[in-house]
Amino acid sequence: MSDPLHTQLCEKLGIEYPVVAFTHCKDVAVAVINAGGFAVLGEAMHTPDQIAADISWIRERIDGKPFGIDLVLPASVPEEKTVEELMAMIPQEQRDYEQMIKEKYNVPDPKEAPDLHTWGGLDQKRALNQLEVIFDEKVPVFASGLGSPAFILDRAHQLGIQVWGLVGKPRQAKKQIDAGVDAVIAQGFDAAGHTGNIGTFSIVPQVVDIARGTGVPVLAGGGVTTGRHLMAALALGADAVWTGSLWLASRESDVNLQLKERLIEAETEDAIWSNCISGYTMRTTRSPWHNEWSKPDAPPVLKPPLQMMLSSDYIQGSLDYQRKDLMTEAAGQGIHYVTEMKPARQILSDLVEEALDVLDGFCGEDED
Ligand SMILES: Cc1cc2nc3c(=O)[nH]c(=O)nc-3n(C[C@H](O)[C@H](O)[C@H](O)COP(=O)(O)O)c2cc1C
Numbered sequence: 001m002s003d004p005l006h007t008q009l010c011e012k013l014g015i016e017y018p019v020v021a022f023t024h025c026k027d028v029a030v031a032v033i034n035a036g037g038f039a040v041l042g043e044a045m046h047t048p049d050q051i052a053a054d055i056s057w058i059r060e061r062i063d064g065k066p067f068g069i070d071l072v073l074p075a076s077v078p079e080e081k082t083v084e085e086l087m088a089m090i091p092q093e094q095r096d097y098e099q100m101i102k103e104k105y106n107v108p109d110p111k112e113a114p115d116l117h118t119w120g121g122l123d124q125k126r127a128l129n130q131l132e133v134i135f136d137e138k139v140p141v142f143a144s145g146l147g148s149p150a151f152i153l154d155r156a157h158q159l160g161i162q163v164w165g166l167v168g169k170p171r172q173a174k175k176q177i178d179a180g181v182d183a184v185i186a187q188g189f190d191a192a193g194h195t196g197n198i199g200t201f202s203i204v205p206q207v208v209d210i211a212r213g214t215g216v217p218v219l220a221g222g223g224v225t226t227g228r229h230l231m232a233a234l235a236l237g238a239d240a241v242w243t244g245s246l247w248l249a250s251r252e253s254d255v256n257l258q259l260k261e262r263l264i265e266a267e268t269e270d271a272i273w274s275n276c277i278s279g280y281t282m283r284t285t286r287s288p289w290h291n292e293w294s295k296p297d298a299p300p301v302l303k304p305p306l307q308m309m310l311s312s313d314y315i316q317g318s319l320d321y322q323r324k325d326l327m328t329e330a331a332g333q334g335i336h337y338v339t340e341m342k343p344a345r346q347i348l349s350d351l352v353e354e355a356l357d358v359l360d361g362f363c364g365e366d367e368d
Pocket residue numbers: 022042043044070071072144145146166187190191192193194221222223224242243244245246248329330331332333334
């Protein structure tokens with residue numbers, strides 16, 4: 001029998017294992033790539049210069065192996081606005097509510113302007129400026145977390161850049177595959193971050209059906225934190241898994257130590273789906289911010305990108321002053337299985353080993 005873990009995507013990328021790590025941490029990305037997986041670095045919160053520097057840093061450490069960069073390309077935000085202009089668009093009612101939360105929980109002010117103020121999702125101009133770095137650097141893979149990357153396909157392909165689209169609905173998958181993306185990530189409701197409402201077990205086989213015969217590989221994302229999930233994803237027809245929460249508490253991860261502890265303690269029901277962080281539906285760990293915005297007398301959550309502007313001081317203040325009681329982070333329902341701080345290489349090998357054990361269980365191990 002051929003190696004069931006050596007999928008078409010492994011062949012296409014020249015990687016050993018069908019495991020893709022989405023991470024905001026360069027060290028995690030490098031560790032996963034050098035251990036035989038693939039990594040996509042989330043750069044939506046960085047300026048073009050920072051993105052270029054991060055790409056060089058990674059390239060120096062992976063000996064020519066491929067890697068990816070992820071940005072967000074939301075179409076629903078203003079074309080161009082300064083942070084000050086966006087701040088001025090926040091209505092008084094929501095400002096007062098934020099102030100009330102800050103006073104009630106004694107939330108400290110951030111030490112510096114939050115990173116979220118450079119988020120590519122604030123306006124279209126920021127995202128387009130970030131994209132230029134992807135083209136200049138000819139990164140091997142570009143993935144787009146929010147919004148369709150269809151409009152960049154021609155230019156990206158001319159430069160030899162693969163474009164992957166992240167989808168939460170079958171019809172988005174059909175559109176992106178028809179447009180010519182090189183891979184599609186079917187991301188289910190279980191997932192950390194911005195996610196739709198279709199469960200991983202439902203979205204993945206549907207997208208696999210849509211992609212059948214096109215040669216476009218499908219990655220399964222949302223809730224994958226064990227080797228059983230990996231094997232199940234392959235059984236559903238996926239070519240690889242797309243994982244985020246799995247790496248948050250890894251040894252290499254630059255996530256705040258208190259936050260790592262919070263994530264290790266978190267249970268599935270702590271990873272809640274709400275629009276109170278960014279204005280889009282997003283799975284993040286429960287916090288006082290969530291509790292207050294879910295109250296019946298809370299003002300309406302603002303549309304993107306304003307809610308993100310509003311929540312960013314709370315989030316940054318909690319991190320700057322190590323306030324574990326306030327902290328929140330994007331985390332998926334699979335967070336239950338993130339129980340210790342292991343090196344990324346070990347996380348990957350544990351995942352692969354468990355997947356192979358599952359297979360042995362199905363096939364029956366040789367007795368002799
Ligand atoms: C801390 C964190 C931040 C994330 N930020 C982004 C992002 O900026 N862009 C994006 O495409 N996906 C982002 N995601 C979602 C991941 O790409 C991925 O779809 C998700 O983590 C998969 O679900 P899982 O966490 O259950 O593995 C983020 C995930 C986490 C855990």
